[in-house]
Amino acid sequence: MRIGELSRATGVEVETIRYYEKAGLLPPPSRADNGYRAYGSGHLERLAFVRHCRALDISLADIGRLLDFLDHPEAACGDINRLVDAQLDRVRARIISLQALERQLSALRRHCDEDLQVRDCGILQELVGAARGEACTCHERGAPA
Amino acid sequence: MRIGELSRATGVEVETIRYYEKAGLLPPPSRADNGYRAYGSGHLERLAFVRHCRALDISLADIGRLLDFLDHPEAACGDINRLVDAQLDRVRARIISLQALERQLSALRRHCDEDLQVRDCGILQELVGAARGEACTCHERGAPA
DNA sequence: GCTTGACCCTGGAGTGGCTACAAGGTTTGC
DNA sequence: GCAAACCTTGTAGCCACTCCAGGGTCAAGC
Numbered sequence: 001m002r003i004g005e006l007s008r009a010t011g012v013e014v015e016t017i018r019y020y021e022k023a024g025l026l027p028p029p030s031r032a033d034n035g036y037r038a039y040g041s042g043h044l045e046r047l048a049f050v051r052h053c054r055a056l057d058i059s060l061a062d063i064g065r066l067l068d069f070l071d072h073p074e075a076a077c078g079d080i081n082r083l084v085d086a087q088l089d090r091v092r093a094r095i096i097s098l099q100a101l102e103r104q105l106s107a108l109r110r111h112c113d114e115d116l117q118v119r120d121c122g123i124l125q126e127l128v129g130a131a132r133g134e135a136c137t138c139h140e141r142g143a144p145a
Numbered sequence: 146m147r148i149g150e151l152s153r154a155t156g157v158e159v160e161t162i163r164y165y166e167k168a169g170l171l172p173p174p175s176r177a178d179n180g181y182r183a184y185g186s187g188h189l190e191r192l193a194f195v196r197h198c199r200a201l202d203i204s205l206a207d208i209g210r211l212l213d214f215l216d217h218p219e220a221a222c223g224d225i226n227r228l229v230d231a232q233l234d235r236v237r238a239r240i241i242s243l244q245a246l247e248r249q250l251s252a253l254r255r256h257c258d259e260d261l262q263v264r265d266c267g268i269l270q271e272l273v274g275a276a277r278g279e280a281c282t283c284h285e286r287g288a289p290a
Numbered sequence: 291g292c293t294t295g296a297c298c299c300t301g302g303a304g305t306g307g308c309t310a311c312a313a314g315g316t317t318t319g320c
Numbered sequence: 321g322c323a324a325a326c327c328t329t330g331t332a333g334c335c336a337c338t339c340c341a342g343g344g345t346c347a348a349g350c
Contacts (some may be wrong), residue, residue: 058304
């Protein structure tokens with residue numbers, strides 16, 4: 001299988017496949033006489049695994065760890081559970097922070113619903129006013145990650 | 146005000162302030178004889194505005210647009226409303242996608258709660274199996290953004 | 291006068307996970 | 321015989337910072 005076929009079989013872009021190889025997530029395939037990469041079904045399965053984990057927003061570093069586990073089936077699996085737990089914690093924290101953001105943006109949006117001059121736009125007035133509050137450090141620090 | 150004082154007054158790191166200047170979000174301040182940046186209250190207010198918008202996860206490009214509006218109060222404000230709407234749409238889409246992710250990860254997590262050998266870990270088995278499904282293109286494409 | 295330490299300067303590199311491009315070589319189909 | 325589609329490597333760009341190297345400046349203490 002050439003890289004284009006692997007790309008079509010998995011829906012992963014050619015450049016991304018080469019990137020995964022350089023990142024150590026896909027073992028370097030053998031090469032045809034002309035230098036083209038030649039993949040087998042093992043590569044396809046491994047690439048599909050990587051993509052499935054990416055769809056779960058697992059980082060490439062963590063995917064590398066999971067692949068190591070796949071290659072060492074006699075090891076203890078506690079670290080896998082902890083890895084998934086940490087991922088879940090990150091996702092849940094991000095949801096909470098985005099929900100707070102959504103409330104703020106919705107409130108902001110309600111300040112102007114017409115097509116006025118900028119000087120009369122309630123949204124911009126609200127942003128400026130809230131920023132003045134922040135300069136007084138009454139807001140918490142840090143963007144919502 | 147020197148850059149360190151502005152940093153303490155706003156809670157924004159010195160390097161970030163210089164970065165905003167280079168990005169065109171903060172006007173270049175005047176300089177003291179020794180070359181140190183000298184800020185006034187206008188800079189403080191503008192920086193606070195930028196940080197408040199960043200806390201709403203608005204991109205630097207969009208913040209630049211908002212600052213342009215601040216500098217042109219006679220313009221029409223419809224673009225401001227559209228900008229906030231687009232931001233709100235992005236946030237809501239991200240929340241929905243993260244909630245789907247959270248359900249998937251929770252389901253995955255329930256596949257193993259013990260400290261087994263990797264070969265018996267339900268999480269890894271589930272990941273491998275689901276990935277096989279994905280290679281068959283039964284999954285939708287694309288990570289949750 | 292000399293050192294120490296806190297501050298400031300510029301410019302460049304690194305982060306993650308790709309994506310896009312340049313500049314070439316190879317294969318395939320008509 | 322030629323164009324289009326494919327493959328190769330290497331490099332640069334995206335976002336919003338963050339960190340570092342290698343310097344200059346300034347006030348306090350000895």
